[in-house]
Amino acid sequence: MGSRIPFITVEGPIGVGKTSLAKAISERFEFALLKEIVDENPFLGKFYTNIDEWSFQTEMFFLCNRYKQLEDINQFYLEKDQPVVADYHIFKNLIFAERTLKAHQFQKYLQIYDILTADMPVPNVVVYLHASLDTLLDRIEMRGRDIEKNIDPAYLSQLSMDYEQSMAQFEKSHPDIPVIRFNGDQFDFVQNKEHLHKILSEIEDIILEKGVRHNELA
Numbered sequence: 001m002g003s004r005i006p007f008i009t010v011e012g013p014i015g016v017g018k019t020s021l022a023k024a025i026s027e028r029f030e031f032a033l034l035k036e037i038v039d040e041n042p043f044l045g046k047f048y049t050n051i052d053e054w055s056f057q058t059e060m061f062f063l064c065n066r067y068k069q070l071e072d073i074n075q076f077y078l079e080k081d082q083p084v085v086a087d088y089h090i091f092k093n094l095i096f097a098e099r100t101l102k103a104h105q106f107q108k109y110l111q112i113y114d115i116l117t118a119d120m121p122v123p124n125v126v127v128y129l130h131a132s133l134d135t136l137l138d139r140i141e142m143r144g145r146d147i148e149k150n151i152d153p154a155y156l157s158q159l160s161m162d163y164e165q166s167m168a169q170f171e172k173s174h175p176d177i178p179v180i181r182f183n184g185d186q187f188d189f190v191q192n193k194e195h196l197h198k199i200l201s202e203i204e205d206i207i208l209e210k211g212v213r214h215n216e217l218a
Helices: 019-031 043-048 051-080 092-100 101-119 132-145 153-174 193-210
Strands: 007-013 032-036 083-085 125-130 180-184
Touching: 007 019, 007 092, 019 032, 019 125, 032 043, 032 051, 032 193, 043 051, 051 083, 051 092, 083 125, 092 101, 092 153, 125 153, 132 153, 153 180, 180 193
Parallel strands: 007 083, 007 125, 032 083, 125 180
Antiparallel strands: none
């Protein structure tokens, strides 16, 4: 991908507001919006009921669909100089897979992941949203997805810790990619327009500072 073309990904645990913020970024800066496929996963509801039984099928579905979406980013957006914001980064696959898969399954999964992502586009800005367990549970309840009603709070708590560790590792291994962190307990960008404006302003500052082409930000 062209390193000067904005490609932003928004990441964080379930319920933190990734899609809402990605939509706001897309509307504010007129970026193409790429949303991950969630509800279409036929295994997800079963996964939340029985993680051990349905984890491999669930994770492979997500991996294959996210790989296809990354191909589309190259073909339809970045090659045509169209900035993109996505409500996920594909590295999240490893966060979920390492937590839910058995050791021998994860090794096979990792081999497939490495092959599929070897030449995929890499974002030049990552927005990381995090929040307390209570906030995540409240927001999951508010959005009322049937598929998420059986999420175990202990699983969600562990997932949040996994995200923290993975983001720290990401920052060490990708020092050239800025990670902008926002605490969902302090920023309610869905209900509070001032909070949203602050977040969008900080994202714009980072884009300009990194020297990516910003004529679309006018």
